[in-house]
Every structure is written in C-alpha cells, then in structure tokens.
Amino acid sequence: MAIFRRILSLGTRERMEREINAELREHMAMCVDDNMAQGMSREEAERDARRRFGSPTAMRERVVAEDAALGLENLWQDVRGALRVFRRSPGFSLVVVVTLALGIGANTAIFEIFNAVRLRALPIANPGELVELRIANGNPTGIGIQSNTFTDFTVPMWREIKEHHDPLSGIFAWGTGPALVGPPGHSYQVNAMEVSGEFFNVLGVTPVQGRLIEPVDEANCQQAGVVVSYPFWKTHMGGEPITPKSTIVAGGQPLQVVGVTSPSFFGMVVGDRFDVAYTTCRNPNGHTENFVYTVMGRLKPGWTLKQATDYFDALSPGLFQKTAPMGYSAEALKAWKAFRLAVYPAGAGVSYLRNQYNSSLEILLAITGLVLLIACANLANLMLARASVKRREVAIRMSLGASRGRLLRQILLESALLAACGATLGAALAQPLSRALVHSLDTSQSAIQLAIVTDWRVLLFAGAASVATCLIFATLPALRSSSAEPLTSLKSGERGVVGNRERFSAQRALVITQIAVSMILLVGALLFIRSYRKLLTLNPGIRENNITIAFLVPNVKPEGLEDFKRQLVTTVRAIPGVENVATSTFIPLSGGGWIHDVEVGTIGGSSNFSYVSPSFFATLSIPVLEGRNFTDYDTMDKPLVVVVNQAFVRKYVGARSPLGVQVRVHSEPGFPARICQIIAVVPDTKYADLRADPPTQAFAPMAQLPAMAPLGWGMLIASRDPVAAQSAVQHIVDTQFPGTQVQFSDFQQGILDQLVGDRMMARLAGFFGILAALLVVVGLHGILSYFLAQRRSEIAIRIALGASRGRVVAGMLRSTCVMLAGGLVAGTALALLAGRGVSTLLFGLKTWDPVTLAGAAALLTLVTVIASVIPSLRAASVNPVDSLRAE
Structure with missing residues (x-):
C-alpha cells in the first residue's frame, strides 16, 4: 500500500524531500553516536560519518532510485525542468x-x-477473403481489345467462369467506363460501373437508401434499375429519399434509381470513384474478343491461393478452347488457347495510381x-x-x-x-x-x-x-x-x-553528412526538373495549340452515320474563326489505338492504324512528304488506300519508293482481310505516348472504315478561339442534331495531363532539393558561427601578432572547403548509386548526366561559400585589444 500512497502523493515533492532529509539526518546522528561510543570526539565522529555516507545529494539520489513511485516524481520534475529550459x-x-x-x-x-x-484494404466485409482471377502473365500477344488495364475477361469467358468456380464461395464480374448522364444538351460525364447481379452481395456492401443490384435484376433486365454512389446521390439528386419515381437520364433514356451505396464504398478502383452502377445484362453479347470484365470472388474456407490457382489452371484449356473468338489467324488462336488462369489476392482492390x-x-x-x-x-x-x-x-x-x-x-x-x-x-x-x-x-x-x-x-x-x-x-x-x-x-x-578543436570533429562529420545528402537530393531534383522540361518542350510533330476535341454520341441510325458526319463537319467548318475540322477513330497522344497485323511482300508484323478524314493532316499541320492526301472520292467502292509514316517505310518498305506498294492487312474481327495501296508518306509523329519512339503508323480514309468495325470517333476542330468554337458547336448540335451528346476537351491540355506525374516529381524534388540546400546554409552558418566564437581569443592574438584579416578569413574558409570537398565526393558517389532507381522515370537523360552533376555541385558550393563567408568576416573584424582585455 505504501507504493500507492507514494503514487498518489506525486506533486508533493517538498513534503517528501523533507521526509527523506529528516530520515538521512537521523541515520547520520545514529552513526555519530556510535562513533562517539567508540571513543571518538564529536568532531572526529561527524567527519567519519560524512565520509562514510558521502555526499548528501548523492545519498538522496540513491534513495530516490530505489523508490519506483519517487522515480515517477523525478521524471515529472525533469519534465518541468525541461519546460523551464524551453521557456528560457x-x-x-x-x-x-x-x-x-x-x-x-x-x-x-x-x-x-x-x-x-x-x-x-477495401471498405468491405472481410477484405482478406477477396481474390481476383487473371490471365497469368497477362496478354503479351495483344490479341483482342482490352477495355483497361484490369479487364481480363470477355463476356463468353465470364459465363463459363460463372458456371465453374468451386474454390470460390461467391463470384462476380465488373467493369468501368464513362457514361453521359442528363438530358441532351445538358449532359455531363460520370464514372459508370457495370456489375453482375452478385456484386454487392458478395462484397457485403449495404445500402443507405433503397436496395442494391441483385441476381434477380439480371433475369429481368428491362426493369432492372441502377444504383448510385452516396456522393452522387447527395450532389446530383439532392439527397432526396429513394422512391419508385427516382430516376436519372442516361443515354437519352430515363432509368430508375433503386438504391444508394454506403458513404465509405467508392467502388473497386483505389483513387477513383464510381457514380452509377448498372447490370451486365445491358451488354448481353459483346464482341467475343473484347476484354471488358474483371472477375473476383471470395475464397472458400479451407482453400488456399495455390489450390485455387491449380483448379483454374486445370480448367483453362477447355475454357479458352470454348471461348475462342472467330476471325483470327491460326497462330493468334494458338496463343489464345495457351492462356492460363491464376488467382491473386484482391483485398486492396485495383488501382491505376498503384501501377502508375x-x-x-x-x-x-x-x-x-x-x-x-x-x-x-x-x-x-x-x-x-x-x-x-x-x-x-x-x-x-x-x-x-x-x-x-x-x-x-x-x-x-x-x-x-x-x-x-x-x-x-x-x-x-x-x-x-x-x-x-x-x-x-x-x-x-x-x-x-x-x-x-x-x-x-x-x-x-x-x-x-x-x-x-x-x-x-x-x-x-x-x-x-x-x-x-x-x-x-x-x-x-x-x-x-x-574551445578545444578536437571536440568539433563530430560537428564537422555532421556537416559533411549534410552536404553529401544534399548533393543526392539536388542531383535528383535537377534530373527530374530537366526531364520534365524536355517533355514540355518536346515537339510531337503535330499541332497542339487551339485544337478542340469533340467526342460525340450521335442520335442517328447506323445507316445514317456517314451522312451525319459529313453534314456536321460541313456545318462546323462554316463557323467564323474555325480554321479546319477533321474526324478520326483515335485522337493522337490520347493513349489508345488499333493495331492491325500487316504484311508487305515477305515482311510481316503489326502497325498502328487510324481511320481519318481527308482534312486530318491539314488540321494537325502534318505535311505530306510525298504522294497525295486522301480525298472525298476515297470511299469503300474505290481501291483501298493508306498513308504511312516514315517508320513504317523504314521497317516494311526499305530504300525503294513506297508509293504504289501494296500492304496486306490480315483478317481479324471487324476488319476483313484486305489489300491497300500506299499513296503517301507523312513524317514520324508521336502517337500514343510522348516518351515512346514514333511507332509504325498507317492512316486509312474514314470512308473506308469497315461497317462491322467497332464504332468510335472524335472531331478535331482547329480555331482561333476554342471557347467560342465549343459554344458554337454545342449550339449546332442542340438545334440541328437533337439527342446527340457531345463532350469537349482541349487537345494541348490533354497532352499536358499525361505529364502530371512528371510535373509532381519535378516540383516536389525541386522543393526538397532547395530545402536541403537551405538546411545546409543554416546548419553550416550556425556551426561556423559557434566554432569561430569559441576561437575568438585565438583570432584576436593572431591579428595582434600581425596576421592580415584576409589571411584569417582564408584560413577559416579553408576548413570549410575541406568539409565541402568531402561532402561532394561522398554525395556524388551516393547519387550515382541512387540514380539506378530513378532511371525509368527520366526522359532523355542518364542518371550520370555530367551537366546535372556539375550543376548540383556548383549550387552546393555556392550556398556553402555564402554560409561560410558571413561568420568568417564577422570573426575577422574582431578588435584584438577589446577581445584580449575581455579575457
């Protein structure tokens, strides 16, 4: 009980000190009495007692150390002492x-x-049980069309998996993509998620309003509603209670909203958020070669990842044999049937941010x-x-x-x-x-x-x-x-x-360490900044400024699509301030594109393909180096033609003239086998990525796009005033083509959007590099000021004996230069070693770039000299008489 009384008495230090002092005096008096009883005088007895007990302070410390509760009191006393030091x-x-x-x-x-x-982990119930099915090692053959990085399954493949998933207690498919919501003329783009009926049940997601999508919705697709996210419900639906009359307009049609997900559920993609979810029954067939779904499920108790992978690996030959698409070559189909499925943990979801x-x-x-x-x-x-x-x-x-x-x-x-x-x-x-x-x-x-x-x-x-x-x-x-x-x-x-110089060895070592680490950071900062600048100033070979991209969802029947395109382009071209208009199946530097197998003579391979209107090259300021451009007469009933870039010529044609050379485009779904004639050559331009070398590229007339090919195209508008052009195009679409939805973007801004990661690294690395240099200045200035203050008398004596102030300053700077040299040497070596980890993030630079290394060293030398000169001049300006008199 005594220990608890001590703890309760924390803070009553003075009373406890009195008790300890009284106890120590009592023990001292007893020792004195014993000595006197042995015949010592009182003075000798007290001296002997003090010698035997030692310092009263030390004795009190030993008593304190034996008392745990009093140790806590000492800790509190140390805290109060530290706070007093901070106040001073x-x-x-x-x-x-x-x-x-x-x-x-x-x-x-x-x-x-x-x-x-x-x-x-994802905000779902028991995320550790969630697993994902994927094609092991991905799809290196490039067969099929993949909607995004995470889609590994076609519609037929999902149907087969749904029937055979013994290792999984529940299974579901999902995919993502943009959707236009709202009435025509006032629509806006949202993030849509296509999910199978088991999606929400397997994940264990609960609604805050209404209900969520269930398996019964896939069986009754016409009446199936949509589910919205909590942020969408609050922002676009005002947070009103969900009733049978709650609807949104999507794709020009009203859809019933049946429920709202919980606030914490954002979907399956970390870094993104879904707005609207609908059932997979809206895509009942789909192209058999299009990878549109990600498949996940919960692992059954008793099953391991390896056991589940073995099960699906054994299932793979029959599955891929049964789901093989039509229209591919025998070699491509052989690669398809060699695919194997594997199971991976998926508790953390998927993420573009994680990959990028x-x-x-x-x-x-x-x-x-x-x-x-x-x-x-x-x-x-x-x-x-x-x-x-x-x-x-x-x-x-x-x-x-x-x-x-x-x-x-x-x-x-x-x-x-x-x-x-x-x-x-x-x-x-x-x-x-x-x-x-x-x-x-x-x-x-x-x-x-x-x-x-x-x-x-x-x-x-x-x-x-x-x-x-x-x-x-x-x-x-x-x-x-x-x-x-x-x-x-x-x-x-x-x-x-x-003032002992030997005691400054630790400080010198710390300064050298600072300089070395700062060298690493400055080299990294300069590398990222220069890499970003190279990307910014890179000429992609096409016009970037004042180009507006219009993505359209036309409200016309397929047979009237070509007439719609021609009429719209003609109308937009007549807008005052519009310089040119073109259409294309793919927008350059947007990250997408079609790849077709090609054969020129005995040389085979693949090439990027785009279908464009005759004004495409003029709109993007791409010159035709030789041959002729497309015309309105290059239609499907005329000979098939292509325009190729120089990379295509180098790879497939060689030194001979490319004009008139025939290119065989191999058969694949949507694109029947055909023979095209090269009619022109254009310069190499960047196609999908600024970082990549110009690929082999072929352009075909938009009018010769096969009717069975997947539809998708955008309009490029070159104008002096993009904002005015967008407003005029929107008015034309609303008045002349009602029901057509249009989404605008700036071409140049889209290119810059690809560089956000490089911009972030350049800014942050630059900021931390500057911060490191400033810390070096502050630290070096502080330690030199202190060091020179301790040598004040020595400096005064040297000046009094005739040393010039310049010589004194030079001597002080000499020691700084020694520390600088050591730090630069160590920092350069470490920077070269660390550079291996950042080489993949750089463009047009090597990690051992001599200009960068020299620039970092020069900058660090400059700040070090600045930090050293001021305290050195101040120390050299000392008055020797005053300083020695003070001693």
Whole structure:
C-alpha cells in the first residue's frame, strides 16, 4: 500500500524531500553516536560519518532510485525542468520543433498516400477473403481489345467462369467506363460501373437508401434499375429519399434509381470513384474478343491461393478452347488457347495510381527521409553546441553528486519532448500536405478520389519517425554532455573546454553528412526538373495549340452515320474563326489505338492504324512528304488506300519508293482481310505516348472504315478561339442534331495531363532539393558561427601578432572547403548509386548526366561559400585589444 500512497502523493515533492532529509539526518546522528561510543570526539565522529555516507545529494539520489513511485516524481520534475529550459530559450526550441515538424510532416504525408494506395484494404466485409482471377502473365500477344488495364475477361469467358468456380464461395464480374448522364444538351460525364447481379452481395456492401443490384435484376433486365454512389446521390439528386419515381437520364433514356451505396464504398478502383452502377445484362453479347470484365470472388474456407490457382489452371484449356473468338489467324488462336488462369489476392482492390505512381511514391518517401536526415544532422549540431555551453553546469551538478544516468535521462528527455512536439505538429501538417499532393495529380478531365485518413499505420509511422529522429539528433549530444569529467571541466573553465578543436570533429562529420545528402537530393531534383522540361518542350510533330476535341454520341441510325458526319463537319467548318475540322477513330497522344497485323511482300508484323478524314493532316499541320492526301472520292467502292509514316517505310518498305506498294492487312474481327495501296508518306509523329519512339503508323480514309468495325470517333476542330468554337458547336448540335451528346476537351491540355506525374516529381524534388540546400546554409552558418566564437581569443592574438584579416578569413574558409570537398565526393558517389532507381522515370537523360552533376555541385558550393563567408568576416573584424582585455 505504501507504493500507492507514494503514487498518489506525486506533486508533493517538498513534503517528501523533507521526509527523506529528516530520515538521512537521523541515520547520520545514529552513526555519530556510535562513533562517539567508540571513543571518538564529536568532531572526529561527524567527519567519519560524512565520509562514510558521502555526499548528501548523492545519498538522496540513491534513495530516490530505489523508490519506483519517487522515480515517477523525478521524471515529472525533469519534465518541468525541461519546460523551464524551453521557456528560457524559446528561439532554439521553436527552430527545433518547426524543423522536425516539416521533416516528419513531409514523410508522414507521403506515407499517408502510400498507405491509401498500397496498404489499406477495401471498405468491405472481410477484405482478406477477396481474390481476383487473371490471365497469368497477362496478354503479351495483344490479341483482342482490352477495355483497361484490369479487364481480363470477355463476356463468353465470364459465363463459363460463372458456371465453374468451386474454390470460390461467391463470384462476380465488373467493369468501368464513362457514361453521359442528363438530358441532351445538358449532359455531363460520370464514372459508370457495370456489375453482375452478385456484386454487392458478395462484397457485403449495404445500402443507405433503397436496395442494391441483385441476381434477380439480371433475369429481368428491362426493369432492372441502377444504383448510385452516396456522393452522387447527395450532389446530383439532392439527397432526396429513394422512391419508385427516382430516376436519372442516361443515354437519352430515363432509368430508375433503386438504391444508394454506403458513404465509405467508392467502388473497386483505389483513387477513383464510381457514380452509377448498372447490370451486365445491358451488354448481353459483346464482341467475343473484347476484354471488358474483371472477375473476383471470395475464397472458400479451407482453400488456399495455390489450390485455387491449380483448379483454374486445370480448367483453362477447355475454357479458352470454348471461348475462342472467330476471325483470327491460326497462330493468334494458338496463343489464345495457351492462356492460363491464376488467382491473386484482391483485398486492396485495383488501382491505376498503384501501377502508375508506385515507383514515384517510393522515391518521394526516400527523398523526404533524406530531408529528415539532414534536419537531424542540423539539430544534432545545435544540440552539440548547446551541450558544450552547458558542460560547466553539468560538471558542477556531477561534482555535487548527480549521477551520469540521471543527467543523461534529463538531456534525452528534453530532446524527446522536442521530438514529440515536432511529431505532433508534423502529423497535423501531414493531412493538408497529402491532400495537396493528391490534388496536384488531378487532370483537366478527371480528379483523383483518394480517401486520406490517419489510421493506425500512419500513427505508427509518425511515432516511429519521431523516435528515430530523437535518437539520431539527441544521442550523441547527450552522451557527450554526461561523459564530462567534473574535475577537468572545472579546472579548464568553460571557454577552455568548449574551445578545444578536437571536440568539433563530430560537428564537422555532421556537416559533411549534410552536404553529401544534399548533393543526392539536388542531383535528383535537377534530373527530374530537366526531364520534365524536355517533355514540355518536346515537339510531337503535330499541332497542339487551339485544337478542340469533340467526342460525340450521335442520335442517328447506323445507316445514317456517314451522312451525319459529313453534314456536321460541313456545318462546323462554316463557323467564323474555325480554321479546319477533321474526324478520326483515335485522337493522337490520347493513349489508345488499333493495331492491325500487316504484311508487305515477305515482311510481316503489326502497325498502328487510324481511320481519318481527308482534312486530318491539314488540321494537325502534318505535311505530306510525298504522294497525295486522301480525298472525298476515297470511299469503300474505290481501291483501298493508306498513308504511312516514315517508320513504317523504314521497317516494311526499305530504300525503294513506297508509293504504289501494296500492304496486306490480315483478317481479324471487324476488319476483313484486305489489300491497300500506299499513296503517301507523312513524317514520324508521336502517337500514343510522348516518351515512346514514333511507332509504325498507317492512316486509312474514314470512308473506308469497315461497317462491322467497332464504332468510335472524335472531331478535331482547329480555331482561333476554342471557347467560342465549343459554344458554337454545342449550339449546332442542340438545334440541328437533337439527342446527340457531345463532350469537349482541349487537345494541348490533354497532352499536358499525361505529364502530371512528371510535373509532381519535378516540383516536389525541386522543393526538397532547395530545402536541403537551405538546411545546409543554416546548419553550416550556425556551426561556423559557434566554432569561430569559441576561437575568438585565438583570432584576436593572431591579428595582434600581425596576421592580415584576409589571411584569417582564408584560413577559416579553408576548413570549410575541406568539409565541402568531402561532402561532394561522398554525395556524388551516393547519387550515382541512387540514380539506378530513378532511371525509368527520366526522359532523355542518364542518371550520370555530367551537366546535372556539375550543376548540383556548383549550387552546393555556392550556398556553402555564402554560409561560410558571413561568420568568417564577422570573426575577422574582431578588435584584438577589446577581445584580449575581455579575457
């Protein structure tokens, strides 16, 4: 019970001190009485008692150490002492806390995004049970048309899988794509999700209004309604209760809304959010070669991933034999039938962000970690300087009986409190920083929907970062302070102790470390900035500015489509300010395209294909190098013709003249085998990706597009005023072609949208590189100022003996240059090693680029010299008489 009374008495330090002192005096008196009983005089008895008991302070410390509750009181006393120290030096405390907050906050912000993209599970019941079926090793043959990165199943394949899924307790299919919602003329694009009837039941998602899609909806497709997401319901439906009269207009038809999903459910794609979900029965057949679905399910108890994979692997030969599409070559069908299915964990869903920015996030996490390391080196230097100033105080306390352990604990506690304050402020900064970073990845056509939450992983990361930071910047100063020899410190005096040059070896090592790490960050920053600039200034070979893209969903019958295109193009071309109009099945640099197998003589291969109107090349300012352009007479009943680029000529034609050469396009679904004649050659241009070399490219007349080919086309409008052109086109569509839906985008902005990842890396790497350089300036300036202040008397004596001030400054700068050289050498070597991890993110640059390395070294040399000159000049301007008189 005594221990509990002690704990309850925490804070009553004075009364407990009196009790301990009284107890110690009583023991001292008893010892004196015993000595006197043995014949000693009182003076001798008291001297012997003091010798045997030692210092009263040390004795009291030993008593305290044996009492756990009193140890807590001592801890509280140390905390109060640390707070008093912070109040006496608020500037120092503020610098430490802010530096740590920036370092820990930046690291936590990047980790929050990393956690959301890579680690956090889907907001569904028991996500660990969810698995995904995929074609093992993907589809390297390129057979079929894949809707997006995650679709591995055609409609026939899904039907077969649905009938044979023994390892799975429940199974479902889903796919995503854009949809236009709203009445004609006022429609807007939303993210739609096509799901099988079992989708919501298997996932365990519950509605907040109405009901969700069920298996019965696929059996009764005509009456099947749609499900909307919670944000869509609140934003576009006003949050009104769902009733049988709740409808939305999609594709020009009213559809009943049957329910609303829970607020936490965003779909299956991390970083995206669905708006509307409808059943797969709306796509009953589909093209047999189109991969449109992702298939997932829940693993049955007792089944492992390997057992499930073995089951579907054994099922694969029959499945792919049965679902083989028509119209492909024997070689392509052989590759199709060789596909094998495998099962993979899917508790974290799928993510474009995960595929596209995984390496970038890992590199950013490493960059912010290096910035935090520089900050720790800075703080360690500050703490070492502060510890040196307090050495005399520490020596006095030790001579009075304070133990080294107690002093070490107090110094570490001060550092831990500063680190805790920095970590708390950093965790608070992490949320807005991570949200701003996610927002920077938004494009003109879409915004990333990523739930940034501070869960246990984020808190654990922030706590681990703060503990590691505290250990890095506080351990060495604490050990140095507590290791002081009291007698030596008191004999030499404070100035003599702190002025010893040997004690600055640790500070010099920290400065060299800062310079080396800063070199790594500056090299990385310059590489990413220069890479992004090269992409920005790259000439893709086509006109970019003042081009408007119009994606249309015409409200006409298939047989009237060509007349609709011609009439619309003619009408739009007559708009004042419109320079030219063209149509194309695929827009350059939009990331898509058709690939056809081709054969020229004995040389076979594949090539990108686009079907374009005769004005396509003029609209995008692509010159015809030789031959003629398409005309309105190049129709289906005329000889089939193509225009090819120079890469096509180099690969398939060679040195002979390409004009008149026949190109055989092999048979595939929607595109019957045909022979086309090359009528012109155009320059190589970028096609799908700015980073990729120009591919082999063939253009065919839009009027010769096979009728059975999948429909899809856009209109390119070159004009002096894109905004006015869009408004005029919208008015024409609304008045002359009612029911037709149109969506506009800016061509140049679309190209820039492909570079958001490069822009993010350039900006963040540049920011952290500059921050690292500033930290070097601050740290070097601080340590030199302190170092020169301790050498004040030495400098005064040298000047008094005749040394010039310039020579004194040169001598000071010489030591700085030695540290700079060491840091640059080490930093360059480390930068070359680290560069291997970023090479895939660069465009047109090598990681060992000499211009980049020289630029980083020059910048770091400049800031180091600036940081060194000011304190050196100040120290050299000392008045020797005043300085020596002060001694």
